[in-house]
Amino acid sequence: MIRISIDAMGGDHGPEVTLPGLLRVAERRPDARFVLFGREDAVRPVLDRLPDLKAISDFTHCDVAVRMDDKPSQALRQGRWKSSMWKAIEAVKTGEADACISAGNTGALMAMSKFCLRTMADIERPAIAAIWPTIRGESIVLDVGATIGADAQQLVDFAILGAAMANALFDVERPTVGLLNVGVEEIKGQEEVKEAGRMLREAALDSMHYHGFVEGDDIGKGTVDVVVTEGFAGNIALKSAEGTARQIAEYLREAMNQTFLARLGYLLAHGAFQRLREKMDVRKINGGVFLGLRGIVVKSHGGADEEGFAAAVELGYEMVKSGVFDRTRATLDLYHARKPAALAGSAVSHT
Amino acid sequence: MIRISIDAMGGDHGPEVTLPGLLRVAERRPDARFVLFGREDAVRPVLDRLPDLKAISDFTHCDVAVRMDDKPSQALRQGRWKSSMWKAIEAVKTGEADACISAGNTGALMAMSKFCLRTMADIERPAIAAIWPTIRGESIVLDVGATIGADAQQLVDFAILGAAMANALFDVERPTVGLLNVGVEEIKGQEEVKEAGRMLREAALDSMHYHGFVEGDDIGKGTVDVVVTEGFAGNIALKSAEGTARQIAEYLREAMNQTFLARLGYLLAHGAFQRLREKMDVRKINGGVFLGLRGIVVKSHGGADEEGFAAAVELGYEMVKSGVFDRTRATLDLYHARKPAALAGSAVSHT
Structure with missing residues (x-):
């Protein structure tokens, strides 16, 4: 089972596109499960229309949705700890989800991902x-x-x-x-x-x-x-x-x-x-x-349609399934262990 | 009449392509005249086959031809003052030609153009x-x-x-x-x-x-x-x-x-x-x-065919005909005269 957290509010069209997109993923990847974050009034009606998706999803209401034109600093100030974007990222940190997908604004998603997940050691x-x-x-x-x-x-x-x-x-x-x-x-x-x-x-x-x-x-x-x-x-x-x-x-x-x-x-x-x-x-x-983060985050194009959003979600799914994260960690460890610089000058900063 | 100097040796194919290319230009632009530079043994036989081109061209023999894989520093060392590329550029400096075209290697052409023509004042x-x-x-x-x-x-x-x-x-x-x-x-x-x-x-x-x-x-x-x-x-x-x-x-x-x-x-x-x-x-x-140089130089793609080379030559022709050079000079003078910095700090370096 692969669990994916979704910022359902992200993108130009919000839940009307992201949720039907997830249904397409569910049809093609039967072991996918979703953890949804978004505003109750926007997500619930669409989810109620899609019982097959509802059956494999958990939904959590969030008051705040990051806007597509929010500046990263603004998004962090207003949306940290509580926006659907933040909550979706946080679900990866807590282990509730294996990967996070958002069609929200790139700058905000990157700023929040860095802040919440932080970069991998050595990166x-x-x-x-x-x-x-x-x-x-x-x-x-x-x-x-x-x-x-x-x-x-x-x-x-x-x-x-x-x-x-x-x-x-x-x-x-x-x-x-x-x-x-x-x-x-x-x-x-x-x-x-x-x-x-x-x-x-x-x-x-x-x-x-x-x-x-x-x-x-x-x-x-x-x-x-x-x-x-x-x-x-x-x-x-x-x-x-x-x-x-x-x-x-x-x-x-x-x-x-x-x-x-x-x-x-x-x-x-x-x-x-x-x-x-x-x-x-x-x-x-x-x-x-x-x-390079301590968790997998995939950014979908903001203007993506159902199929486009589904492709981004499936990319996250494949990243989890293929174990990219552990492979990356293993190579990084090997590289930094062998690197002469790590033995000499920068050893302190890496321990 | 617009006079264009040509590095006939430049490009992957040399005079076999550059000269027939010029003939196409001559047919479309009756007031174009050419000043050709290249090795006698390579250029003369092709030129003899194209009497219409020969009639409107001056040809000067040059011992050295810059190779496509010469490094700029190497080209400068070996080809300065005497290569067909240098001579073609120099013709613009002396006023013998209004623009120079070469399909030779970009780095060498830029290095020689800078060295020979120098940049415009303020550039x-x-x-x-x-x-x-x-x-x-x-x-x-x-x-x-x-x-x-x-x-x-x-x-x-x-x-x-x-x-x-x-x-x-x-x-x-x-x-x-x-x-x-x-x-x-x-x-x-x-x-x-x-x-x-x-x-x-x-x-x-x-x-x-x-x-x-x-x-x-x-x-x-x-x-x-x-x-x-x-x-x-x-x-x-x-x-x-x-x-x-x-x-x-x-x-x-x-x-x-x-x-x-x-x-x-x-x-x-x-x-x-x-x-x-x-x-x-x-x-x-x-x-x-x-x-930004004190003269017009156009670089043709090295792999250009006759029509491609002709297009590059015609671009040089249009640059001359439309008076780009004087317009640029006028705008630069205006900008730098008005610029507060020119009046204050950097006035010394610009006089």
Whole structure:
């Protein structure tokens, strides 16, 4: 049985979308159980309409719901200890749930998750990992926006976190890991990336195969299983790619509507377009996973529909089922035990 | 008459591609004249086959050709004063040409351009500007990789340079300008972007309309005419978008080949697919413009074919024809004359 706590109020549509989404998960994953948090007046009516979901869920009323446009500091001030978002995260901390899913605002969810769960030992800053569809299948890209800037050690930590996730979700023994960089050599700056490369090469971890630097177009090619970068560039890469996909879909729609022959061709090739649409369907890859915390939190897109929200919940479910957490812990322990720095200078801070 | 100097040796294919590319330009722009630099044994045979091009070109032999994998420092050491790349750039400095085009390696071209032409007064670092196709038309994105990291003043300079280019190329009176940022508020770091936003708002320049922050997916939407960012994030945004476009083209090709009906539909909708292909044709938007130097230099993609190289040359042609250079100079003078800092602290360094 896998228990998942849900901030039912999160997202642009709240319980009207999140709850039917959960029902879809329940149909596909019979051992899933839900712990719901939200306002009684908003959640109860929807839950009453869905008896199959009600039967496998616990519901707790919360007065406060974090708004989508609340600033993280504001959300913490007003929603700590009592909002549906906080309660859902807290359920992971207390062991009431194995993972927490929210479609609420990213900044608030990250701030509360850090405050409530705290980071894993040896991890200074959490990352948000996205699953990125590629020509070869899927890759993991992190960080896509949790923190701006990262030093070499943090990039190495992200590599370890991402590799553990790839290992668990994609079932690859030693996932390949690349550091996102620009192609031009001898360029000023980004010393952190070069230093992280040296560290990863020296560490020669069993849990991954360090590939070297990759460029922006390597992500979609699927050159590596895990692409590591700091949050500013990662977020911009993700959103640029999403923007391009939408742009091409728009071009395609226009082109197929322009002439009678095109429309006829479109009808005949309908099945093919359907498959293409499925490949490009962002709903199916919905969910940013917060890595590096003492518990699993998945952020669903705020505008996700039922199927999109279900995908995010299933991502959390898979993370639990595949034991990502323990694998990550094991690699981190191994890395930090072997690391010369841990034996020398920073031993104090790690004990 | 517009005179363009060409590093005929640049690119993966050298004169076999660059020269036929120039012939295409000559056919479309009758007032274009060329100043060619390259090795006699490589250029002369091709030029002899193209009498129409020969008639409007001057050719100068150069012993050295910068290789595609030379490091910038190596290229400078071995190719300064004498390589075809250097000579082509130098022709702009001496006034022999109005703009220089090379498909040679980016790092070397930038290093030589900086060394030979130097930056404009008040501009500390040059930027590479890319023309990005959007749903609304085209936008300019800079910097896409000239320099890693940029402080607030440099971002403001990029905004002025990009706006002048948009004003000239797109014929917009006051181009809209956005600073690339991540969506999450109250996030650590990237103070430079926030500070640049404050500076642009205060400056209230007549030459642009400062829109505010934009995110990665705003680029493809065409939310603003000019997107400003530092080179690391800009390069990664550009390459991620290119990668996504190629990935979707690959999906589409696969989908249309899978069944008989799909293939039939594809045949019927052939014209529509053709239009789509043209829209997605990276050749048509080939060319990274070096901005902020005392002369116009355009970098063509190394792998560009004849049409791709021609597009880069025509971009240089348009830059000259539209008077980008003088417009930029005028805006810079105005900005730096009005800037309080110029009157106070930094007056010494600017006189």
